[in-house]
Amino acid sequence: MSNYHIKHLEEYYQVYRKSVSEPENFWEEIAEEHFMWRKKWDKVLSWDFSKPEIKWFEGAKLNITENCIDRHLATRGQKTAIIFEPNDPKEAAEHITYNHLHKRVNQFANVLKSQGVKKGDRVCVYLPMIPELAISVLACARIGAIHSVVFAGFSATALSTRINDSDCKIVITSDGSYRGAKTIDLKGIVDEALESCEGVASVLVVKRIHSDIHMESGRDHWLQPLLDGASTACDPEIMDAEDPLFILYTSGSTGKPKGMVHTTAGYMVYTAYTFKNVFQYKENDVYWCTADIGWITGHSYIVYGPLANGATTVMFEGVPSYPDFGRFWEVVEKHKVTQFYTAPTAIRALAKQGMGFVEKYDLTSLKVLGSVGEPINEGAWHWYNDNIGKKKSPIVDTWWQTETGGIMITPIPFVTPTKPTYATLPFIGIQPTLMDENGKEITGNQVEGRLCIIFPWPSMARTIWGNHQRYKDTYFSAYENKYFTGDGALRDEVGYYRITGRVDDVIIVSGHNLGTATIEDAVNEHPAVAESAIVGFPHDIKGNALYGYVILKDTGESRDQNNLRKEINQIITEHIGPIAKLDKIQFTSGLPKTRSGKIMRRILRKIAHKDTSNLGDTSTLLNPEVLKDIMENVP
Ligand code: PRX
Numbered sequence: 001m002s003n004y005h006i007k008h009l010e011e012y013y014q015v016y017r018k019s020v021s022e023p024e025n026f027w028e029e030i031a032e033e034h035f036m037w038r039k040k041w042d043k044v045l046s047w048d049f050s051k052p053e054i055k056w057f058e059g060a061k062l063n064i065t066e067n068c069i070d071r072h073l074a075t076r077g078q079k080t081a082i083i084f085e086p087n088d089p090k091e092a093a094e095h096i097t098y099n100h101l102h103k104r105v106n107q108f109a110n111v112l113k114s115q116g117v118k119k120g121d122r123v124c125v126y127l128p129m130i131p132e133l134a135i136s137v138l139a140c141a142r143i144g145a146i147h148s149v150v151f152a153g154f155s156a157t158a159l160s161t162r163i164n165d166s167d168c169k170i171v172i173t174s175d176g177s178y179r180g181a182k183t184i185d186l187k188g189i190v191d192e193a194l195e196s197c198e199g200v201a202s203v204l205v206v207k208r209i210h211s212d213i214h215m216e217s218g219r220d221h222w223l224q225p226l227l228d229g230a231s232t233a234c235d236p237e238i239m240d241a242e243d244p245l246f247i248l249y250t251s252g253s254t255g256k257p258k259g260m261v262h263t264t265a266g267y268m269v270y271t272a273y274t275f276k277n278v279f280q281y282k283e284n285d286v287y288w289c290t291a292d293i294g295w296i297t298g299h300s301y302i303v304y305g306p307l308a309n310g311a312t313t314v315m316f317e318g319v320p321s322y323p324d325f326g327r328f329w330e331v332v333e334k335h336k337v338t339q340f341y342t343a344p345t346a347i348r349a350l351a352k353q354g355m356g357f358v359e360k361y362d363l364t365s366l367k368v369l370g371s372v373g374e375p376i377n378e379g380a381w382h383w384y385n386d387n388i389g390k391k392k393s394p395i396v397d398t399w400w401q402t403e404t405g406g407i408m409i410t411p412i413p414f415v416t417p418t419k420p421t422y423a424t425l426p427f428i429g430i431q432p433t434l435m436d437e438n439g440k441e442i443t444g445n446q447v448e449g450r451l452c453i454i455f456p457w458p459s460m461a462r463t464i465w466g467n468h469q470r471y472k473d474t475y476f477s478a479y480e481n482k483y484f485t486g487d488g489a490l491r492d493e494v495g496y497y498r499i500t501g502r503v504d505d506v507i508i509v510s511g512h513n514l515g516t517a518t519i520e521d522a523v524n525e526h527p528a529v530a531e532s533a534i535v536g537f538p539h540d541i542k543g544n545a546l547y548g549y550v551i552l553k554d555t556g557e558s559r560d561q562n563n564l565r566k567e568i569n570q571i572i573t574e575h576i577g578p579i580a581k582l583d584k585i586q587f588t589s590g591l592p593k594t595r596s597g598k599i600m601r602r603i604l605r606k607i608a609h610k611d612t613s614n615l616g617d618t619s620t621l622l623n624p625e626v627l628k629d630i631m632e633n634v635p
Contacts, residue, residue: 004034006277006428009415019429020455026429027056027458031269035308036071037062038238041265047456049483052476055242056266056458063236064245064268065105065142068307070236072098080312083286084131085331087178087318093335096131098310101138104131104227106234108139111226115170115202119144119237122247124168124200126150126159126190128177129317132206132223133293134303136172141245144237148247148259151294152177152184154577156192158257162249163197166259166465170202172223176209180322187213194219241265247465248296250402251515252474253486253505259465260402266458267300268308270406274427275305278396279368280413285338288314289370290328290346295512296402297372300459301341305406320346326357329388333361340388341370341398343511344380348541351383358387368413370396373511374543375499381420399423399499401485402513403475405459408432409497422496431455434491435479448490450503452482505601507536509544512579516601519546519582522575526568528552528559533591533599534582537608545583547608549630552587561587584608586635590626592618607631 003026006012019026024044032040042059072079077099084094096104117123123145127133133149140147150162163171173190176183187205191214194200203220205213215222239245245264249257279287287306291297293315306313314335320328328350332340350357369389376384376397385395394413400406408430409423410416416424426432434442434449442449460483464471478484488500502508505516516534523532531551539545550568552559569581592600603615612631618624 003029004273004276006412006415012412012415012425012428016426016428020431023429023455027269030273031057031265034272035062035269036067041241045456049456049476049481052472054456054460054462056456057241057269060241060265061238062241062265062268063142063239064264064304064308065138066236067268067272068138068304069098069102069105072310073102076310079310081307082131082134083312083314083335085314085316085318085335087180087322089323089327089330094131101135103232104135105138105142106232107227107230108132108135109142109234110230111204111223112139112143112145112170113234114226114230115204117143117145117170120244121145121170122148122166122168124148124150124159124163124171126152126171126173126186127206128152128174128179128186128208129292129315130174130206130208131315132172132174134315137246137293137299137303142234142236144239144243146244146246148249149294149299150249151292152186153294153579155574156189157575158577159189160193160196161256162259163193163200165249165256166247167199168197169199170204171200172204172206174206174208175213176211178209178317180319183209183211185211185213191216239264242462246299248299248402250296251506251513251518253515254517255470257515257518258467258470258474260461261463261465262405262459263462266460267405268304270457270459271300271305272308274407275301275311276309277412278398278407278410278427279339279341279370281306281309281311281339283310285367286312286314286335286365287339287341288316288331288335288337289341290316290320291341291343291372296405297341300406320350324357325350325353326360329358329361329363332363332366336365338365339368339370340366341372343373344371344376345374345510345542347371347376347380347384348543351380351387352541355387363388363390366393368396369393370398372398372400374508375501376421378420385420394418397421397423399487399497403461404457405461406457408453408457409499419492419496422492422498424496426497429457432489432497433482434489435482435484439479445491445493445495448488448500450478451485451487451489451497451499452479453485454482507534507544507546509536509546509579510542514546514576514580518576519548519572519580522572522580523548523550523568525575526564526571528555528564529568530554531591533601533604535601535605535608537584537605539583546580547584547586547604548582549586549588549591549604551590584635586630586633588626588630588633590623590629592624592626592630593622594620595622597622603627604630607634610634
């Protein structure tokens with residue numbers, strides 16, 4: 001029996017039992033047999049959720065890029081590591097072999113060094129989905145710099161907040177990006193962001209769209225000439241197991257985004273192990289995850305997990321709708337994709353376009369389909385299963401989070417019988433539990449509660465950059481000695497989990513985590529706005545859309561409401577990015593508040609859901625009269 005590759009259900013249960021009854025032994029075996037270490041660990045695990053402090057493989061020395069690249073060279077040097085599929089189908093795809101990847105990562109690493117980047121420095125990467133994105137991430141890891149990738153759909157304000165929060169000294173960007181038929185001026189966004197980032201000494205610019213951009217003398221450098229002059233050899237920096245590998249920002253219920261810190265060894269072991277099993281990856285497979293490397297899905301399951309297994313991973317620059325809605329399926333046919341991993345929002349959008357776009361392409365290469373980022377509704381699940389998987393490719397509905405680093409609850413294809421809308425069983429080593437609102441554990445099956453994890457796993461985030469207290473408060477304070485996920489879940493009669501959605505003020509729109517507080521702060525920047533409250537409401541394609549209740553300042557003048565709506569969304573686009581725009585804006589005279597002044601979002605959510613028959617207990621409201629006004633004026 002190989003604990004590394006699980007092939008049937010009995011084996012799953014057996015390995016699972018071992019992974020929870022003797023976790024140290026279990027993970028030690030996995031780490032020992034399947035990775036390359038410069039020095040082995042002194043201790044497999046030490047942990048204390050009350051501090052919280054979690055350490056895996058303490059004392060071990062390694063470099064993750066040696067595991068993702070160097071160790072494959074002898075046997076897989078000529079194998080394609082990355083297939084780059086450009087935005088425009090007329091542009092040729094690029095196949096980057098492991099040998100090439102090795103050279104390009106080393107050159108990039110040497111360029112970073114020449115710019116003064118050292119171990120432990122933070123590097124902000126703000127790039128579209130082009131090979132340089134994966135290569136820059138790996139180049140940072142090569143020299144022990146901490147990458148902080150910011151999704152290239154975020155605005156200048158959002159970018160500068162993230163650059164400053166972790167004191168990045170360098171930014172890697174491009175002259176622009178392609179997005180379907182449009183181009184986006186990424187460098188312009190960086191220039192604007194850097195007006196408020198004093199710590200950034202240099203900017204490396206990849207030429208992608210060949211636009212005429214401003215280059216700040218002394219600060220901005222075209223990347224290519226620097227690469228051309230750099231050596232293709234770069235010794236990897238030897239890192240401690242618990243040295244930070246990267247920071248990735250995620251939205252919180254309140255305040256600024258949280259820079260989740262992931263460390264080296266545990267993250268590597270867990271993402272590699274989950275990748276192998278959750279996608280049942282075999283040597284000649286071509287794996288494609290449609291996420292952007294700007295999100296955790298791309299970090300773990302486009303870059304690190306696949307490359308640690310010596311896999312071929314596709315990077316797609318484009319969008320599902322360009323040049324038409326058949327683009328995903330065209331790419332599947334073209335590269336003979338075997339595992340396809342996407343988000344429910346994309347499935348819903350494509351399902352709506354009908355079968356014409358699907359039937360044109362040969363999808364017989366597909367073996368496993370994945371879903372991630374938000375609950376997948378029954379309709380989307382069946383459409384995916386029937387039309388893309390032709391009922392023979394199992395769907396792995398993978399539940400996890402930026403904070404968890406890797407997939408936590410998921411079927412293992414061909415092993416776990418699937419059930420529509422259920423993420424099914426905990427992955428090896430993961431110990432979930434459900435809690436009630438009073439802090440009591442809910443035992444047995446056919447129950448619903450708040451999802452917590454009771455034991456550490458190797459790829460969990462270790463802290464929030466610069467704010468360990470917030471890490472403790474957010475994840476380890478709701479329930480003693482447990483990691484609280486922020487999600488609700490139910491457990492069915494056989495112990496399968498179904499994630500029901502967030503139980504806090506984070507809203508998932510098209511698979512993207514958005515914090516209501518940040519959006520409200522942006523809306524309140526409008527000079528005419530006195531106060532606002534944002535809630536989610538169900539949306540056919542996006543899963544959730546945003547509904548804003550806005551109180552205007554009383555200036556005595558009347559204002560055009562449609563113009564105001566446009567201006568408010570413009571401000572949101574500037575502060576966060578277009579993904580956070582409000583679908584509905586209702587102007588109101590007041591917001592329902594408790595006597596302590598807290599907005600009663602529960603009621604606002606119900607109104608936005610058009611579910612006003614039972615608003616629940618409104619007796620504690622300070623201003624119940626506003627409800628009538630709100631309900632009468634729903635747009
Ligand atoms: O609410 C859960 C939802 O996405 C949240 C995590 O978002 P993020 O950190 O951006 O990571 C997304 C990609 C891993 C979770 O708290 N979520 C993620 N996957 C699923 C899901 N909800 C239901 N089913 C899923 N498969």
